[in-house]
Amino acid sequence: MKEIKTDITVIGGGPAGLAAAVEAKKQGAGKVLIIERDFELGGVLQQCIHDGFGLHRFGRRMSGSEYAQIFIDEVNELGIDVVTDTMVLEVTPEKELYACNSTDGMMHISSGAIILAMGCRERTAGQILLLGGRPSGVMTAGSVQRYINMEGYLPGKKAVILGSGDIGLIMARRMTLEGIEVEGVYEVMPNPGGLTRNIVQCLEDFDIPLHLSTTVAHVHGNSVLEGVTVAKIDENRKVLHETERFIPCDLLVLAVGLIPENELSKGAGIALDPKTKGPVVDQNFMTSVPGIFAAGNVSAVFDLVDYVSMSGEIAARGAVRYVNGTLPSGEGKDVKIAGNVNFVIPQKVIDDPEGGNMFFMRVKHPDGRSKISAAGGEIAGKSVHQRVAPPEMLACEVRGIQDAELEISVGAVG
Amino acid sequence: MKELTCIVCPVGCRITVEEKDGELVITGNSCPRGYEHAKNEYTDPKRMLTTTVKVEGGVLPRIPVISTAEIPKRQLGDCLAQLYQLKVTAPVAYGDIIVKDILGTGVDIKASREMPAKAAV
């Protein structure tokens, strides 16, 4: 078994891990190692060939692959160690880590600090209890995206999309451009799940209809997809059978949500938040296990990659201070939420004047002009939003967090 | 007449653009940016172009590309058709121009990542 010692080990080479590794190195960390399970760095960004990334950070419209490339180039320039095609099998509460690949074999890695950046996975047909057959031709949007944009293959000729989150919308346009007929996008909720920009540019531009409060009630076909039955649903998500309609198709694309990947976190004994499905973190994105940090979609599913990178950088600064012994320790106090806030991360604050001060939250329901306010701190920068909706994450900087209770709320303003 | 959803900010105003006596009448917007957006969408809508192009000898069979600026929407189909005819050879560097001034639009198509050559087995 190969013994390796690092100052900081980053698990995952997607946007969170890349940003964390780069920031850790810039903050003076010694040996920084990124462990990536795919054959190259970049994570899901490598299959996100569409534009719309990096508006906040770089001020221009980049594709996901470009966004990744900029960080990958920095990783290389800074001399950060990278192992690809490598799977982390286990993280212990003592920060011992086991990983393996074909060239190094089994590795036992001891780290000063660990940053978890495994990202998230997609919800599947099984998880949404999709009824009917289980034929080929039923795939998650991310899988379709990978096949088309990276592997160069089309999984169907005529598609139905279930779920109107941004991934579903982006794939509607992408499939159309590749010559796959997209019959429509079906959304269980009464409101679209994705950004207005994507509704307009991915659906309206191509005359693809969006059907709200509608679901796929039945998948037809034992081994080959023959079509789907769609139907309206009522407020209790009961299928209204009289509205059923059969659509012949050979591809059903599921864009029905993302789940943070926290199997390694569970193994390390890290406390998880049932709402975010990610670790409970403090303002430095440190988890309940000292020295283990969480960044990006592992901690909660973000909508903007800029926030993902930002969380990686905050975690990296915390990790470097942890390794240097300058990070204050403490149980921390729960951040309280009020008003329209569904959840906020970080969920805890410790007494650390030099610590991170970014808070990310989702609202419970759509609302008009709304204001974020903080009791026990002071919001810096933009606090008023023209419109808020659950799919869009809100971010704010809170200054002057005292060793006091912090409460963050969102409420409508006139 | 054209109805559109404004994408300048998350409010998503429904804007109506009408031509009356050679003049554009724009209603429904709640800010000047929305007015500007609606005018452009009516007279000359533009979009960024992203797709993939065949690549030979790379670690992947396709390389993603992006336009260096927005391209008139009406020309997107023709641009795509041209890109699907192409085949580039690895290695390709990030930012390499794949097509210069595509269809005379003044916009270039560049590689949106690097594509290393596949190691010989």
Add this chain to the structure above:
Amino acid sequence: MELNERVVSAIKEQFPSLDIRCEHDFRDIVTLAGECETWRQLIDVGHAAAHVEGVRNVVSHMTVKGLVIPKKDYSETIRKGKEIGVIAKTDVLIVGLGITGCGIARELAKYNLKIMAIDMRDDVGAGASKANNGGVHMAGLVKPGTLKAKLSVRGNFLYDKWAQELNFTFIRPGHLNYITSIDHLPSIVKIFETAVRNHDRDVSMLDGPQTLKIAPGIKEIMGDDPVASVLTPTQGKVHPYEVCVALAENAVDNGVEILLSCELGDVITENGQIKGVITEKGIIETKYLINAAGLYADEVSVMAGDECFTLHNRKGTIAIYDKSKPPATVQLAMRERPELKKDVESKGGGTDQTPSGNILMGPSATEVPDKEDIDTTEQDLAYTLNRNDNPTITPADVIRIYAGARPADLKEDYVIGMSELTHGLINAAAIQSPGIGSAPGVAEMVEGILLEDLEKNGTPAKRRDDWNPIREKKVKFAELSREEQAALIEKNPAYGHVICRCETITEGEILDAIHSPIVPTSIDAIKRRTRAGMGRCQGGFCQPRVLEILARELGKEWVEINLKGRDSTVLKQKNR
């Protein structure tokens, strides 16, 4: 009164509005005709007839008002087979490679006989067997005196040997049926008595404290207060598809020839003797035909000139839960819920577990007219999810739902034996639950029938000297210690490349599966052999990699790789 008259009057008594006609033959097999109101009623009528004393089995020619009962058309298969002509001659042909056919193939391989086996699907165990809950049943739930009871008890006993020789995963967690109200005592006493009558010597009754002592999770996790329970330690669990593959691989290693994606179209008989079969891959001449064709076994028997039972699809829906929510107890602990047992023939499953530690709920039990119907429905899923007594798991923890078809006859017992009408036809049919557990018993019985007949005909079978009962243990990377894993990767780097992230399945294991006696050609066939894609992401990440490896190793294009079965390609064409 003649048997057919007694049957008619029994039916009339229960279903006065129906006009059902009945005939019986010299074997006391009755054939029913007439029209029923619903499919469910047709099954009920069949059961009513089967319950009449003296009825050996029931053939249904009944119809249902307004329902076209789906029927398979074999004409294209026959046309193809005849065009190709004779492709092989064999002593024994086994039709159907589910758990029953695989078990028989494995056991018969001991003898100096030429044996072939065919299946219409692209893999072994890919029909009813794969969609089973994997129970190696204890003796407390099968009706004493039935063939089913005899063979499931015998099968359960033989499983340790099978597992040892064939190196598949087999655990005996035991079964614990408990009650929380003394009013329900009769239900567990019945299980206890049934087990005893079926010669289970290990079964015992426990009081509340004894129950909690061996299964504290009943209180700590489930929140139940047991007052008594019946413990049957013999209850076992397997991955049914793994057992099928293990049996079939061992059979092939010992000379059995297997043809997959090979549908049977017709059976050739001459003067009451089996002569051969017509398949889509050509005609195979054979002296014996072992009919283990699952839900289609009744049709195969008819083709062979012996219509003696009718099969119906009793569909069962199963839900698999994420491993992060493990079962509350080691034993398969189930609170008896007498209110659920309305239907005696269709008792569904409850809370269960797989040998890999996933909670498994179900299966449900619903009669459906189409043998190919394995769709999940709202009602069946509701039944399955409602079987959950464990408050720590919710439908949000489900990672996969699926349904399978139980091949049930109307007598609700196994049909095993040499045909009295067509010599050479040996039926091994109507093997429904507990078919997985019974498989060794079924195989042993069929082996006996064949040997006896060969003996009688003056051509006794001889045991081969070179028969190898052992199927080598496959590498299961995830189950090894870190040191063992390290050593393995050193020996073969392919074991260092993890392909399935959720179940930690390596490229080495996938390569082992591909380069095995029965080459898996689809993504699902790889899944059943290695567990790649069986985890919480359901192949979201690993499917492209598995597909790539399959295409590379089989020398195929990516667009030729199927998910499951014919024409089910994952990818349709290259990008523009």
